[in-house]
Amino acid sequence: xxxxxxxxxxxxxxxxxxxxxxxxxxxxxxxxxxxxxxxxxxxxxxxxxxxxxxxxxxxxxxxxxxxxxxxxxxxxxxxxxxxxxxxxxxxxxxxxxxxxxxxxxxxxxxxxxxxxxxxxxxxxxxxxxxxxxxxxxxxxxxxxxxxxxxxxxxxxxxxxxxxxxxxxxxxxxxxxxxxxxxxxxxxxxxxxxxxxxxxxxxxxxxxxxxxxxxxxxxxxxxxxxxxxxxxxxxxxxxxxxxxxxxxxxxxxxxxxxxxxxxxxxxxxxxxxxxxxxxxxxxxxxxxxxxxxxxxxxxxxxxxxxxxxxxxxxxxxxxxxxxxxxxxxxxxxxxxxxxxxxxxxxxxxxxxxxxxxxxxxxxxxxxxxxxxxxxxxxxxxxxxxxxxxxxxxxxxxxxxxxxxxxxx
Numbered sequence: 001x002x003x004x005x006x007x008x009x010x011x012x013x014x015x016x017x018x019x020x021x022x023x024x025x026x027x028x029x030x031x032x033x034x035x036x037x038x039x040x041x042x043x044x045x046x047x048x049x050x051x052x053x054x055x056x057x058x059x060x061x062x063x064x065x066x067x068x069x070x071x072x073x074x075x076x077x078x079x080x081x082x083x084x085x086x087x088x089x090x091x092x093x094x095x096x097x098x099x100x101x102x103x104x105x106x107x108x109x110x111x112x113x114x115x116x117x118x119x120x121x122x123x124x125x126x127x128x129x130x131x132x133x134x135x136x137x138x139x140x141x142x143x144x145x146x147x148x149x150x151x152x153x154x155x156x157x158x159x160x161x162x163x164x165x166x167x168x169x170x171x172x173x174x175x176x177x178x179x180x181x182x183x184x185x186x187x188x189x190x191x192x193x194x195x196x197x198x199x200x201x202x203x204x205x206x207x208x209x210x211x212x213x214x215x216x217x218x219x220x221x222x223x224x225x226x227x228x229x230x231x232x233x234x235x236x237x238x239x240x241x242x243x244x245x246x247x248x249x250x251x252x253x254x255x256x257x258x259x260x261x262x263x264x265x266x267x268x269x270x271x272x273x274x275x276x277x278x279x280x281x282x283x284x285x286x287x288x289x290x291x292x293x294x295x296x297x298x299x300x301x302x303x304x305x306x307x308x309x310x311x312x313x314x315x316x317x318x319x320x321x322x323x324x325x326x327x328x329x330x331x332x333x334x335x336x337x338x339x340x341x342x343x344x345x346x347x348x349x350x351x352x353x354x355x356x357x358x359x360x361x362x363x364x365x366x367x368x369x370x371x372x373x374x375x376x377x378x379x380x381x382x383x384x385x386x387x388x389x390x391x392x393x394x395x396x397x398x399x400x401x402x403x404x405x406x407x
Contacts, residue, residue: 083264145384285343
């Protein structure tokens with residue numbers, strides 16, 4: 001395993017174990033052995049063999065799991081998940097209970113997503129006190145400040161996804177929240193978009209903003225104006241992004257579990273409230289072979305790597321330490337994993353395929369179709385060996401396809 005000076009510096013800063021005085025007591029090989037041993041510990045047969053497989057996947061940089069797994073596997077109460085979604089209810093107790101859960105998750109290496117649309121708008125009445133509401137943006141700022149001061153195991157700050165639905169009365173202020181460029185640095189922001197809103201944009205129609213507390217329309221504005229505001233701010237600052245809520249729920253594999261309202265901080269995984277997800281990346285730059293002096297995609301190696309990686313990620317769900325009982329219940333019910341890729345640009349360079357070319361697009365489609373097909377096949381095989389995920393009977397896979405993982 002060759003390492004650049006940058007890689008060595010990053011390993012030392014974030015991943016290698018230290019003793020109480022702060023001295024590094026682990027080598028990179030020791031790191032991968034620690035992770036492989038812990039993740040293989042749930043194997044009932046050939047435990048040593050799977051430990052070796054997992055070690056080889058990582059030490060050869062064919063596959064790497066998300067950072068919390070590398071940081072915490074094998075440690076007492078090791079929290080291994082990268083992604084969480086938490087509820088934000090319209091009460092002071094609910095808001096700050098979630099903030100406490102957020103602090104625990106960030107302290108242990110995870111990132112969190114939230115939809116703040118249940119919160120009453122700025123200036124709305126609070127009947128119990130006779131006062132007025134601070135609104136969702138004020139509480140997003142509180143979450144941002146808390147994130148600033150809770151480092152993940154003393155190694156980095158946590159990350160957040162903040163979503164506000166496009167019909168919330170505070171949506172204009174939310175869209176403009178990062179207009180100065182130096183606010184909410186620990187948040188990605190996204191507008192929760194619906195099909196009806198996009199139709200209103202297309203028709204240049206009015207769009208109603210609705211108080212979530214009362215269900216009453218507080219204001220009507222041109223949908224196209226709101227769309228223009230989103231576009232201009234995304235161009236200016238990179239935020240807000242868009243979350244297409246109807247599309248996400250249309251493709252929700254377990255619709256009976258509830259409506260998905262949020263994603264993890266970087267948007268890869270739509271999750272229910274209290275769900276967590278474990279991510280890992282296949283390194284495409286390593287999935288190559290030479291034939292007659294020409295590089296080609298090594299489909300056999302890619303398939304073998306997918307098989308080991310999917311088993312690895314499923315094991316992580318079983319060996320994980322869950323910080324909240326609600327998270328353990330939701331996560332183990334659906335057993336969602338996220339298998340992604342890295343090294344795509346490097347793969348194209350080695351294949352001498354221009355990045356911005358039709359040939360690159362075609363190869364990308366072919367590779368992802370292959371990864372999807374093979375990873376689903378592995379999940380089906382794991383279901384035969386270990387049983388389906390508990391919510392399988394409520395999923396789109398039932399009754400024809402036994403699956404170990406909801407995604």
